[in-house]
Each structure stands twice: as structure tokens, then as C-alpha cells.
Amino acid sequence: MPHMHALRFHNSLPRQAFAYLGGRLSYRAYVSSLAPVRFEEVPEPALPAEDWVRVRPRLMGICGSDTKQIFLNGARDNPMTALISFPHVMGHEAVGDIIETGPAVSNRAVGDRVAINPWLSCGPRGIHPPCSACEVGDYMLCRHFMDGHIPPAIHLGNNAQVPGVFAEQFVAHESQCFPVPDSVSDDAAVLSDPFAVSLHSVLRWPPREGKPVLVYGLGTLGLSAVAALREFHPESPIYCVGRYAYQETLARQFGATEVIVGESNALIEHIASLTGAEVLRPWSGVPWLLDGVDVVYDTVGTPETVETSIRLARAQGFVVVSGVEIPARFEWTPLYFKEINLVGSNAFGVETVRGDRVHAIEAYLTLAENGLDLTPMITHRYPLQEWRDAVLTIAHRKQTGAGKVVLTPE
Secondary structure (H helix, E strand, O other): OOEEEEEEEOOOHHHHHHHHHHHOOOHHHHHOOOOOEEEEEEEOOOOOOOOEEEEEEEEEEOOHHHHHHHOOOOOOOOHHHHHOOOOEEOOOEEEEEEEEEOOOOOOOOOOOEEEEOOEOOHHHHOOOOOOHHHHOOOHHHOOOOOOOOOOOOOEOOOOOOOOOOOEOOEEEEHHHEEEOOOOOOHHHHOOHHHHHHHHHHHHHOOOOOOOOEEEEOOOHHHHHHHHHHHHHOOOOOEEEEOOOHHHHHHHHHHOOOEEEOOOHHHHHHHHHHHHOOOEEOOOOOOOEEOOOEEEEEEOOOOHHHHHHHHHHEEEEEEEEEOOOOOOOOOOOHHHHHOOOEEEEOOOOOEEEEOOEEEEHHHHHHHHHHOOOOOHHHEEEEEEHHHHHHHHHHHHOHHHHOOOEEEEEOO
16 A cells, blocks of 8 residues: 655643653653654555546645644644544645546536645535534534544544645645636635634624724734735724734734734723723723724733633723634633623635625635735745654744744655
């Protein structure tokens, strides 16, 4: 059986224990030969069904969820473990070339350059008719992530049978492959997944026209949210919370009105000055606002950012959480008092874009073809076999200035 090299995660308690304990001293423990993640030879995957294709990647994006898995940034009681199978080849953001098609493939051909929608919903699983979520294009809410002819998993990168994209090749259902226009570069195409995540948040929970919004966090999702807001809500002031100088530069380039750096108290005071809201000061603790921003897009998702977002949103406003972090207690009294709409935003699917129903990745590729350029977010690129250096560059972002880090197949 032919083999290939791939980055695979092993659900091994001894390996996790070593990485966790060693990681307290150095991030290098998480990428050592004794850690759960290994770059190794694995069998080349077979096409799971006749309507699947084989893809050779050109570029692979490292998502925050990938680094969180490598750094074991999660708890063993995480409900998502019910929808993951091990061991699995990691990675779900990619642009690549189709090198083989199954006999039932009708819409794609060998040689097509494609961006990947990683979700393993009803279509890829061979389930007909589709569930109620997939029928309307909400593939991220599929009811059959445990069923069909492949093992449990929500998307490429956490399935024991279907490898993720951090490999010399991978397989995908033809419906997961979106042709990339000739004028759109590989750098632009590999950003289709993260932009689609933020596009979903902005389209599903938009601000009222002309009302101010806050983007909390200026990683890939936050910067994408800024670009999406400027594209679809050009009259709304866009306030942002970032941590690093390069993030401020990019945020302003993508359309931010104001970029703020600071802790919760200073942030709330600053937003109050920008919106004209009165600052409410409790006997102790953090202040809050009744008339803050219309919508907060929290792309970080820590207990602190969620609490601060609730304090900053206007009464009956929206806090949209797309960031993923370990939960913990926070002071949530303003949540009920202000009747805040606290909603989760999960990935993307078929969206309503200027009146038309179109898949989020297709919408992004059209925007990129028409001039939207997010490629300045990409700051570092490494060959796949140098994945350790790539991951450590992200871990030491404060020193390296890492934005979006991508992997190349060579």
C-alpha cells in the first residue's frame, strides 16, 4: 500500500501527560517526538466513495483550533469529543489541485484548483435525503456527523479515516471543492475558510445600519470580520480590540475606525467616549454601559472577553461569540439586565449575500476576484515537514509577530 507523510494526532494519555507537564516549562514539549502530534508515514487514503476526489495541497493554513489541539488547550469533558475520531491527520484549511476523481464525480475534474470546505455533513457521508440542517445549507449543524460511510467527525482534520489537509495529499467529496478563479492567488484562496467563518457571523447577526460595532480580537477571524463589516456595512463605525502593533496596522488597512489596546476597564471607558454612553460604576469591579455598541463580534471567546463584551453591548444588543476557549465562571449580571442576545457563531454554510443564497466560500472567492485582498495577514510560511517551527512561531507570536501562518507541501 502506498504511503505518504502527514501530521497526525494520537489520543494517547501518556503522550498527553508528557506534553502537558513538559509544556509548563517550554512549548517545545508539545512538538517533541513524545507528544501526541507526530509527523509520520501513513497509508495514502482511498476514496471513501465514488463521488470523492483526491487533492494535492498547494497551501495549508494553520487554524487556531489546530494549535489549541497541539497545545492541549482544552478539557477532557469538552462536549465536542463526542464528534471526533482518533488517530487523525490534522488540518482543514487548504487550496490544492485535484489529482484523481471517482467514477461518479460530475462537477469537478483532474487539474481543477480548489478551495476546501472541510465540513463532513450529509453529502460527503452519502446520506440521502439530507437532514433538516443540510437541506437549508447549515452544514455545520448536520445531524449525521456520527453516521454514513466514514467515522465520526465534524470536518476534515478530526476524522480517523479521512485525513486532514496537513499531508502530501488528502481526499474530499466533490461538493467540498470550490474552483478558484484564475485571478485569485493561492495565498488568497487559503484564507477562504477563516473569512467564511467571520462572514457567517456578520451576515447572520448584522448591525443596524450606521450603528457602531466592536470586533474583539484581531487574529485571522477578527481581521476577517473587519473586512466583512466594511464590505457589507460601510456606514457602521468599526471599533477593534487588538494586542499587537501589526494587528492595528492591518485592521486599519481592512477598514477599522479605531483600534484599542488595553484591559477591560480602560476598554470600557474608551468605548464610552467613542459612543457617548454613560459609564455605570458599581461599588467594586468593572464598569459597564447601557448604551454601548450595537453588536460585539467576540473572536477570542475567553470568559474575560465574553464578560467584557456583555458590558459593552447596548441594551438588547448582540454579542456574537466565534472564538473558542476553555469556559470558566464570569460575572454575567448585565446579560439578563440588559436583555443581551448572546449567540454562538459556528463556522459557515450557505448564506444570504445581498439577497442571493450562496455558499460562504463561493462568496469569498467572488469578493477576492473583485479586489478584496486579505493576503497581508499571511506573515510566515513553512514547509510541512518544518511544522514544529511553524507551531512555535505561533506560540511566540509576541516575539515573532506571527499573523496567519501557512504550510507548503515542500
